[in-house]
Amino acid sequence: MTSRRVGLVVDTGAALEQRIDGGRAVVAMHVDIGGASIDNSADGEVYVRLRRGEKATTSTPSPGEYLAAFEQLTGVEAIVCLTIPARWSGTFASATVAAGMFRDCRDVPTVDVVETPTAAVAYGLVARIADALGAAGADRDAVLARVRSACDEVRMYGALETLEYVARSGRVPALVAGVSDALHVRPVFEMHGGGTGRVALARTDAGVLRALERVARERLEPGRPHWLMLFHADAAERAVELRERLLAVCDVASDETVALAPVIGVYTGPGAVGFAALPVHATDPPAVTQ
Template sequence: MSTATRHSGRHTLTARPCAIVVDGGAALAEDLDHGLAVVPQRILIDGEEFVDDGRTGAYASFYRRLRKGHTTSTSTPAPGEYLDAFRRCDSDAIVCLTIPAIWSGMFDAATLAASMLAGEEGRRRVTVLDTGTAAGGLGLVARLAADLSAAGRTSDEVLSAVQRACGEVRTYGALSTLTYVARSGRVPALIAGISNSLHVRPVFRLFGGETGRVALTRTTSGAVSALQRAAVEHLNGHPQWLLVFHADAEADAATLRDGLASATTVARSETVPLSPIAGAHTGPGTIGFAALPLRGSTIQG
């Protein structure tokens, strides 16, 4: 039976020793009975609000509009939205997972909301954790935390395992274009224009809160090969929990998934669409994977 029940159109979580809160950008899946309290992310696409709450049914329509040249803008959830999520958690302890604080105001918003809840209740239930990762990486950490929560683990046990996972999880991706990254201000428009004219597909990594370039490729097959090589070089031969993600590129993601299965030892895997809050910055056509080393059902270490 699900640990989340529908109440007044919103999810209210039944009591567990430790509840988990994450934002809608964590590469969740439509059919994932994750038992998480999800803070929605809001995106304006040509002035119309799109709410990314982790349910993937509307993602395809978002990417269709993005491919047609519609403009987007994103914003950080307000502290009140985190506070609402915290209030929905009927647990003695809550762990809230965010992307790196240097990228977004989400960590600060969640921290303020945690203080607001403590003021209301006269006790502190919430620990806010900067995971140092995002998108598929955050999705893996959130899934691990949800599994531990569902198993009835204490907040100390959840925090210990999640902190270790944050130091282990690796994310790799390949962009179809630099156009959308340039719009976000993360690379100069001139560099993006030159790269696009040369049909370059950058391959990047995210590890420990830092990003870096892995390779520059010219084709989708080249990008998939570069991602496979990264898996061979950096995943150390341990059994892996893999989360393959894509921004409206399901066929390419399937090719990548099959390649990873032959390149590394896979203990657990799934493929999910990249959330629009991330896709608005990376652009449609992005593919990639996040990996977490496992021993049985526990983290390596």
């Protein structure tokens, strides 16, 4: 049982631990390499096998898995379920079907499925503000309102070591990926409001870190505290250096560094690094971290 009024359901891409007694349920995303399922904590194994040329696939949790997560959160008035965009994953569809099944059986708690416009650590930051508000005793309306504003405000920046893996997903044309890799050019990207664009080009790891530092200095509102969430894919040392650079140029209220979950890492490939930033509101409770 939990004393919170609003429970939270996310998938493993949010990099939050399941705490049913704390009002938080996590639905597992599935990764398959070579016919075998890979545990979501086995990110190192994923990158070793990707480097060997093994092909990886991901599959969406079923409506039944989301329904089971909703049913585990007892004693709350409402449940907020966050997903990444429907165009990238079937999680929103599965969660929506499960919410309908749940409502057919009971009136309380209510279930709101929110399709966020972002993914990876930006999605993780939206999940954390929702979780922090829930833990502080906020009601459904307050949590949903802050989730919507966080979706509008959160920005993510990063760079991949190669476009090979994301090209396999069809999200980047193979020809573009091949030319980029042949020229040893690494686009530094921004994800905001459902769109993705290039903000810089770099050729080396050091160049990537300099570009990300410059982006933080120029694009994050000066003097306003931000929650930062850094990510890496088998590149922990680069994430440490990036954190030092960001702390030097940003007003940071809280920061956290995570290794990308395998379900994301199979698309980024090894070597990805970057961060997401969310401006802090005066009414925000302290950040929830792992």
